[in-house]
Amino acid sequence: MFHKVESLESIISIIPIIKASIPADLSIAVCDMEKFVAYFPSEDINLNIKTGQTLNPKEPLAVALRENRSLREDVSADFYGFEFTGTANSIQDKH
Incomplete structure (x- = not known):
């Protein structure tokens, strides 16, 4: 299920606060469809994602977005050069 927000920019603006508040080394990405x-990036995990980089349609994150579901899944090294556990939540602007 999509979570409704005013805009993706509103989410992006609070990410530094979220990262500072959670006692874990997190890498956080925001994407559209x-x-x-x-x-x-986190201190230890840098996936070298660039703003504007296209989502790989086979990546678990893209699949979760298309299927409108939350995700917690191991991501193959094929996508970012090393394996890691990824989580994702779908969000949608209210407009």
Whole structure:
């Protein structure tokens, strides 16, 4: 299920606060249905995602967005060079 927000920019603006508040080394990405619109690497995990980078349609994140579901899944090294556990939540602007 999509979570409704005013805009993706409203989410992006609070990510530094979220990262500072959670006692874990997180890498956080924000994307629309086609591309990454923001990326905040962690100290230990840098997926080298660039703003504007197209989502790989086979990547678990893209699948979760298309299927409108939350995700917690191991991501193959085929996508970013090393394996990691990814989580995702679908959000949608209210407009």
